[in-house]
Amino acid sequence: MSNVSVETLEKLKDSMVGRRYKHFKGRTYVVTDIAVHTESDEIMVIDTPKYCALCVLRSGVLHPxxxxxxxxITDLSIRPEWCPLKPLPEKMKVTGLYNGEYFKAGGKLPSxxxxxxDCIDEITGGNADD
Incomplete structure (x- = not known):
């Protein structure tokens, strides 16, 4: 679990989102959102690459x-399962019948x-597909 407070994250987000930054490799980008790396509490602002060869978090030439x-990294043409960059989870469907059988089967409360x-909307700025 992260030790970064919600207030700190919000202040950083407010100060960074929408601004242009120059990447150390020369590319300019506009920040659309920020995240907290859960293992190190570092704020990460990156475009998630499709495979390791495009990742800014990769180092090494002969031994990546x-x-x-x-x-x-044994194969630069894929993104391995152990990659720490994870996609945003899907929103949950909030319709249906919520009875005893539903909860016995492990169903989640509507709340x-x-x-x-609401968390997914907050992360995406309300732009996640419903």
Whole structure:
């Protein structure tokens, strides 16, 4: 769990989102959102690459490795399962019948689903597909 407070994250987000920054490799980008790396509490602002060869968190030429978790990269043409960059989870459906059978089968409370969806909206600025 992250030790970065919600207030700190919001202040950083307010000060960074919409601004242009120059990447150390020369590319200019506009920040659309920020996230907290859950293992190190570092704020990360990156475009998630499709595979390791395009990742800004990769180091090494002869022996490539991931700088986030210090693992060797054996194939630069894929994004391995152990990659620390995870896609945003899907929103939960908040319709249906909520009875005893639903909860016995492990179903989540409607309030949990609504809270989950509110979090996804907060992360995406309300732009996630419903």
């Amino acid at each position: 490795f991931c700088r986030v978790n210090n693992r060797d 949990y689903k609504i809270g989950w969806n």
